[in-house]
Structure formats: structure tokens, C-alpha cells
Amino acid sequence: MRLSHVWLPRLLLILFLGQPLPVAYAKSNEPHWIRIHSSHFSILTDADITKAQEAVVRFEQLRAVFGQLLMKTRLNIPEPIDIIAFRSNEEFSKVAPAAPDPAIARGAFFLPGDDRVYFVLDLSKGDSWRGISRQFAQFFLNYNYPPAQPWFDAGFTEYFSSLRLTASQMQLGEDPASFLASLDDAHWLSLTDLFGTSQTDATKQPVVFGAESWLVMHYLLSQDKLSETGTYLGLVETQKLAIPDAIQKAYGVSAAQLEQVVKDHLHSLASAAKSQPASLSQSSAAPATADQIGSNTDPVPLPTAQALVAEMSLRVPEHRDQAHSDLNELTNDPKDDTAILHRALGWELMQKKDFDGAIDELARALTLDAQDPWTHYYLAVWKYREAQGSGEATKGLANMMQDLHIVLNWDREVAEAYAMLAMAQMEGGGVHAATDSIHAAMQLAPRNQTYLLDLAKIYLAGKNWDAATAMLERLSNNPNPEVAAGARQNLHDLPFLKKYGVPPKEEAASPAVPKPASSGLPPAQASAVAPKPAGTKSTSAKTPAPAEDSDENSDQAPATPAIDRRPIQYVKGKLISVDCSQNPAAVLTVSVGGKNLTLHTADYKSLTLVGADQFSCAWSNRSVAANYKATNKVEGDLVSLELY
Numbered sequence: 001m002r003l004s005h006v007w008l009p010r011l012l013l014i015l016f017l018g019q020p021l022p023v024a025y026a027k028s029n030e031p032h033w034i035r036i037h038s039s040h041f042s043i044l045t046d047a048d049i050t051k052a053q054e055a056v057v058r059f060e061q062l063r064a065v066f067g068q069l070l071m072k073t074r075l076n077i078p079e080p081i082d083i084i085a086f087r088s089n090e091e092f093s094k095v096a097p098a099a100p101d102p103a104i105a106r107g108a109f110f111l112p113g114d115d116r117v118y119f120v121l122d123l124s125k126g127d128s129w130r131g132i133s134r135q136f137a138q139f140f141l142n143y144n145y146p147p148a149q150p151w152f153d154a155g156f157t158e159y160f161s162s163l164r165l166t167a168s169q170m171q172l173g174e175d176p177a178s179f180l181a182s183l184d185d186a187h188w189l190s191l192t193d194l195f196g197t198s199q200t201d202a203t204k205q206p207v208v209f210g211a212e213s214w215l216v217m218h219y220l221l222s223q224d225k226l227s228e229t230g231t232y233l234g235l236v237e238t239q240k241l242a243i244p245d246a247i248q249k250a251y252g253v254s255a256a257q258l259e260q261v262v263k264d265h266l267h268s269l270a271s272a273a274k275s276q277p278a279s280l281s282q283s284s285a286a287p288a289t290a291d292q293i294g295s296n297t298d299p300v301p302l303p304t305a306q307a308l309v310a311e312m313s314l315r316v317p318e319h320r321d322q323a324h325s326d327l328n329e330l331t332n333d334p335k336d337d338t339a340i341l342h343r344a345l346g347w348e349l350m351q352k353k354d355f356d357g358a359i360d361e362l363a364r365a366l367t368l369d370a371q372d373p374w375t376h377y378y379l380a381v382w383k384y385r386e387a388q389g390s391g392e393a394t395k396g397l398a399n400m401m402q403d404l405h406i407v408l409n410w411d412r413e414v415a416e417a418y419a420m421l422a423m424a425q426m427e428g429g430g431v432h433a434a435t436d437s438i439h440a441a442m443q444l445a446p447r448n449q450t451y452l453l454d455l456a457k458i459y460l461a462g463k464n465w466d467a468a469t470a471m472l473e474r475l476s477n478n479p480n481p482e483v484a485a486g487a488r489q490n491l492h493d494l495p496f497l498k499k500y501g502v503p504p505k506e507e508a509a510s511p512a513v514p515k516p517a518s519s520g521l522p523p524a525q526a527s528a529v530a531p532k533p534a535g536t537k538s539t540s541a542k543t544p545a546p547a548e549d550s551d552e553n554s555d556q557a558p559a560t561p562a563i564d565r566r567p568i569q570y571v572k573g574k575l576i577s578v579d580c581s582q583n584p585a586a587v588l589t590v591s592v593g594g595k596n597l598t599l600h601t602a603d604y605k606s607l608t609l610v611g612a613d614q615f616s617c618a619w620s621n622r623s624v625a626a627n628y629k630a631t632n633k634v635e636g637d638l639v640s641l642e643l644y
Contacts, residue, residue: 033305047087078415078444092122106131155217167290179211191259303336311344339369373410428608429639580617608640
């Protein structure tokens with residue numbers, strides 16, 4: 001039957017009205033979450049798409065301005081960034097810290113962490129991103145600029161916080177905190193005193209320190225002298241040149257002359273501010289405009305969004321209990337149960353050093369999503385921290401390395417994953433691989449002094465005594481007290497390590513001292529501590545190293561362990577065949593440069609593997625890298641094996 005032109009529009013209208021509308025439009029008051037992705041950032045939000053797109057544009061612009069100021073075309077983000085943006089102040093207030101912070105009043109806060117960082121916004125407030133601009137600048141400085149004096153970081157972050165952005169324009173240079181008025185009245189620090197101020201001393205007079213640091217940075221950037229400043233910082237931080245000498249060499253003027261120039265700059269700024277307040281800032285085109293920044297959007301199921309918000313809220317002390325309750329409530333419904341819930345609960349238990357409980361939650365997360373990179377990351381952290389806490393060898397070393405490879409396949413810039421991989425490779429005997437991994441971590445996080453201590457430990461493991469000693473002596477005076485203490489402990493242990501091949505053995509605590517009722521650790525960790533790897537700190541007494549040639553001390557010296565003093569060698573080649581006829585021993589034939597190398601392992605089940613879950617006697621024609629100890633030119637004993 002043919003429909004008339006009268007009935008056709010009516011039928012189409014009926015069919016249209018009968019179709020379900022998207023939730024965001026049909027019931028706009030109900031929660032609906034999306035994730036919007038740009039080139040470098042991802043934002044989880046319940047706001048409308050227009051505000052979400054504006055927020056992701058602002059973060060891309062912040063990144064671009066930072067790179068422009070420091071003249072960098074490539075920027076590292078070696079610690080993942082999570083951004084959560086709420087559509088209303090009511091929702092934002094439920095998760096915001098209770099501290100009286102001006103940034104929170106502006107609708108933003110920042111949560112640092114060892115694994116990732118969070119930026120949280122209230123999109124109901126205009127330009128809420130400005131509340132976290134200082135933290136944004138400091139985060140990128142930490143990973144994209146060499147170690148610097150405190151005045152540099154303070155001055156740069158204050159200058160950066162003056163940034164104002166629109167879709168296509170930016171303004172920089174205004175007085176962000178009424179610094180000009182403070183400098184008019186305050187007692188000046190001399191330039192050499194300002195440059196020599198430590199982080200601790202900076203907190204004793206924050207107004208003067210912050211104001212002068214901002215002024216110096218304002219002058220340096222306005223006069224295009226950041227390259228000279230990089231030279232100066234290299235002279236004082238690396239070459240340990242005295243501040244006045246470094247100023248003269250880098251800037252070509254004396255410290256007194258540079259100080260006078262900075263004061264003249266203050267007077268010109270103060271004069272300009274009185275006649276025309278807006279003249280301090282300079283307007284220019286934004287280095288990235290809204291029409292240049294592409295993005296795509298994915299819907300996020302409500303339970304998943306709730307889990308992600310609760311995972312963040314666990315890191316806010318006053319909201320931790322509620323977040324824990326929310327996560328547990330979501331696990332009660334099988335259809336809402338996700339890996340996110342259990343990895344978050346596992347992370348929380350690790351903070352409490354409940355490693356037994358943490359592994360249960362992480363194992364559950366893995367059954368729900370075997371590919372979740374955060375679960376694999378936390379499994380590696382769990383093994384690493386448990387070994388550190390117990391002083392014992394890392395359990396499941398090969399699995400730990402496999403977890404870290406999964407993380408690095410997901411994100412090649414996670415510095416801490418490289419650092420943990422380096423320590424695992426070192427423990428497995430792969431000194432060369434460990435060196436490569438720790439160098440990757442150091443390149444991504446140039447200010448992390450802990451990685452330098454890790455490198456020194458790798459030198460010790462490779463018996464590179466001279467390099468280890470030089471680095472440990474330098475680190476023994478490090479401003480980071482934990483790094484300095486670790487370096488001094490390693491220097492203390494070095495003579496014993498060189499003589500016996502192992503660090504001094506820990507003595508068990510005296511049985512006369514009663515144990516505390518609850519240590520907060522699993523039973524395995526509360527037991528007597530086994531010998532620790534080089535560099536591990538201890539609070540128990542150490543057996544003193546015996547004198548080199550003293551007969552009277554010979555009875556008291558610890559028994560010399562049977563130590564295999566052969567150096568560990570590293571080789572890449574093609575695995576030709578595996579012979580397991582003497583199970584559990586195995587013999588591997590590896591072709592290297594046209595010649596065959598025969599490698600033995602007494603028990604292939606306990607061999608450290610990378611790139612495989614378990615050893616296979618059927619392997620052939622596989623690209624491999626091996627750490628081994630040579631028996632002769634054509635034979636050796638395997639330490640670890642990596643498959644490609």
C-alpha cells in the first residue's frame with residue numbers, strides 16, 4: 001500500500017518519538033560520564049562536551065607554553081597524569097581536601113603520588129585550571145629540567161602562574177601575588193644570598209623569597225637570558241663553582257652588577273604598574289589554539305566512573321573512609337565489579353604495608369582484567385616493597401620483570417617502572433641490562449637522586465668499585481637525607497663487600513627484647529631479617545668487617561661464603577636448541593656471531609626469565625639475550641635469559 005504525502009510525515013514523527021534518546025539529552029540531570037582524549041592528556045568528566053573540550057584544550061596549551069618558555073620541543077611525562085573534572089561545585093566539594101587552600105577556592109587541587117598524579121577541577125568555575133598552574137609547572141620542571149636551585153623553581157612557577165589563556169590568545173608576566181608591593185617594603189636578600197637559599201630556609205621567609213625569585217625570573221625571561229641561566233645552574237650544581245664565580249662566568253657580570261640590574265627592572269615594573277596596571281603582562285598568540293588541538297570522546301559507564309573517582313579519593317585523607325566504603329559497595333554487585341576496584345583496594349593496603357591483603361586484591365583485579373597495566377604495575381610494586389621490607393630476595397623475580405615490561409609496553413615513559421626493572425635485573429644478575437634500565441629512568445626523571453643511588457648499587461653488583469665509590473662519596477652529602485644515609489651505609493659496607501663478595505650479615509634482634517603486639521606487617525616480614533642486598537638500610541647492628549691480616553680476630557670473623565667470583569657477561573644471539581635430557585638441568589646452544597656458545601643451568605625451573613612465563617625445552621630459533629658466567633671461551637653458566 002502506498003502512503004500518502006499526508007501520512008508519511010506523521011509516521012516518521014511517530015517513529016522518531018518512539019526511539020530512545022541519548023541519556024545525556026533525555027535525562028540531563030542523571031550522571032553521565034565521558035572521557036575526552038587529546039594528544040597528551042585524558043580527562044574524565046561528567047560535564048557537558050563543550051566544557052570538557054575547553055578543559056583539555058587548556059591543558060594542551062599549558063604544556064605548550066611550558067615548552068615554549070624553556071625552549072623545549074619534546075617534554076617528558078614519566079609519571080602518568082589523571083585529570084578528573086566535575087560539572088558542579090557540589091560534586092567537587094565531596095572529594096576536595098578540607099585544607100584552606102586558595103587553589104581549592106578557585107576550583108582545583110593537585111594530588112601528588114609515587115605512581116601517578118591527579119589534577120582535579122570544578123568546571124562550574126571559570127578558568128579553574130589556573131588554581132593548579134603552579135603545580136603543573138613544578139611537575140614538568142621535575143621531569144624536564146636538570147636539578148636547580150630553589151629560587152629558580154619558585155621564580156618560574158610564580159611567573160607561570162600569571163598565565164591567562166583563551167582559545168587563541170595568552171597573557172604572561174603580570175604580578176601574580178602583589179609581589180611588587182612586598183618588594184617595595186621588604187628587606188632585600190642579596191642576590192648571592194637568594195641564589196644560595198636552601199629549600200628549608202626558603203620557608204622561613206616565603207614572601208620575600210617568592211617575590212625576589214619571581215622578579216629575577218621576570219627579568220631573565222624578559223631579557224631572553226634563560227640559556228645563560230642554564231649555564232649558571234650547571235656551574236653551581238654540577239661543577240660546584242661558588243655562586244659569585246658562576247654568575248660572573250655565566251652572565252658576564254659580577255653578582256653586584258646583576259643585582260643592580262634586577263633592582264632597576266623592579267623600578268621599571270613598579271613605575272609601569274602605577275601608570276598602566278595591565279602593562280606588566282604581554283599578549284601574544286597561544287602556542288596551541290583550540291582549532292589545532294584535536295580530541296575524541298568515549299562514554300564511560302557510571303560504575304566505572306564511580307570507581308575511578310573513589311580510586312582518586314583514597315588519596316585524600318579526610319575522604320579515604322568514604323572512598324573505601326564506595327569501592328566495597330561497588331564490589332557487591334557482580335555487574336559493577338571491575339579491576340579498578342580491586343587494584344585501588346590493593347594500593348590502599350600497600351600503603352598500610354598489608355602485603356598479604358594487597359596481593360589478594362591485586363590477584364582478583366588480574367582475574368577481572370588480565371591486561372590492566374595498573375594492576376601489573378602494583379604487582380611489581382608489591383614484590384619490590386615486600387622484598388625491601390623483609391630484606392629477603394624478591395619473590396617471583398621473573399614475574400615482576402614481566403609485569404614491568406607490560407607496563408612499559410603500555411607507556412614507554414614510566415620512569416619508576418624502569419627503576420624497578422633495573423633493580424630486578426640487578427638481582428637476577430643482569431648488570432648490563434640493569435644499567436640500561438636505570439639510565440632510562442634517569443633520563444626521564446633527571447632530578448630523582450634515588451636513581452643515582454640505584455646506579456651506584458648496580459656498580460657495586462658489577463664490582464665496578466671505583467665508579468661506585470666515587471658516586472657514593474658524592475651522594476653521601478646529598479640534600480635528600482634518605483639518599484645520603486643510603487650512600488653512607490653502602491660506603492660503610494664496601495670493604496666487607498669487596499673482601500667477601502656479600503654485604504655484612506644482619507644480626508637477629510636480641511630475644512630478650514619483646515616483640516611489639518602488632519608490627520603492622522605480615523608474619524613473614526616480622527620474622528628475623530635475612531642478609532640484605534648492598535645498599536639496604538638497617539636498624540639492627542651489623543657484624544663488623546674483620547681486619548685484613550689480624551690473627552686474633554680470625555675466630556670471630558664470619559665464615560667466608562663460597563663465592564663465584566667469575567664476572568657476569570652479557571651476550572645477544574640466536575637460541576639454536578635446548579637439551580633437557582638431564583632434567584631439571586638444561587643445556588642451551590646459542591649462536592653468537594657465527595660461533596656456538598653452550599650455556600648450562602642446573603635447574604631451568606628456577607632460572608630468571610624475561611619475555612616468557614616459563615622455561616620451554618622446545619625453544620629453538622629464538623632471539624635471546626643472556627647473562628652468564630664463562631667457564632671457558634665456548635661454555636658458561638646461565639644467570640638469566642631474555643627472549644625477544
